[in-house]
């Protein structure tokens with residue numbers, strides 16, 4: 001049953017095993033509504049797998065989770081309908097125009113009527129794509145493609161936005177514009193869970209978690225973590241963390 005005012009995301013001992021490999025190992029976390037939560041960790045550490053379980057698209061091996069008040073296994077369809085999801089691959093149709101991509105996603109979400117037309121206009125303006133409605137998505141630059149993908153993920157006005165490495169391969173100016181949009185959305189009450197490899201992005205999150213070989217090693221505000229580790233940068237926090245871990249593959253370090 002849905003309980004009002006629950007945190008946007010809670011999970012306890014969330015675990016996913018693929019054959020003999022434990023990709024996510026008893027991850028427990030809580031993300032309050034309206035927060036921006038940054039999910040960090042080296043390649044292959046389990047960020048996407050955790051995110052996919054929280055989105056209701058991958059069934060956990062064990063553990064429990066609730067997203068927007070719904071159970072991630074039993075109510076997966078309710079969750080999928082209520083979240084906005086964007087991956088680093090952007091999921092755009094390159095042959096379709098900007099507007100056709102938005103129309104396509106509006107149909108997927110089952111949206112129709114005057115509110116959708118208004119919403120598309122709002123999102124085209126938000127993405128800075130006014131005047132480019134008839135341009136093929138494939139001919140847009142990386143930053144615009146990224147903002148169009150974000151617009152598609154926001155069409156149904158989701159309460160929770162889940163972004164899996166949304167800024168990978170995008171230039172610094174576009175990254176900055178994108179993060180300004182994310183902060184503006186959070187100010188309107190949207191919760192954001194975002195995975196990233198960029199420490200400057202992590203610094204601006206309300207809370208961050210660092211996952212390493214499937215285990216959530218730390219979780220807190222950027223300031224709390226720097227204080228806890230006695231460092232002035234998050235980079236140093238994570239370097240300390242990784243070097244303090246026994247490496248499961250036995251070579252003493254992870255890949256960044």
Ligand SMILES: Nc1ncnc2c1ncn2[C@@H]1O[C@H](COP(=O)(O)OP(=O)(O)OP(=O)(O)O)[C@@H](O)[C@H]1O
Nearest residue numbers: 018021022023041042043044045046047048049050
């Ligand atoms: N469908 C799958 N079948 C088997 N193994 C998988 C599957 N999906 C992920 N894995 C493995 O689980 C581990 C965690 O992968 P995951 O993609 O969650 O990491 P990540 O932190 O998101 O990495 P990246 O930063 O590279 O995206 C990796 O070892 C990966 O190879």
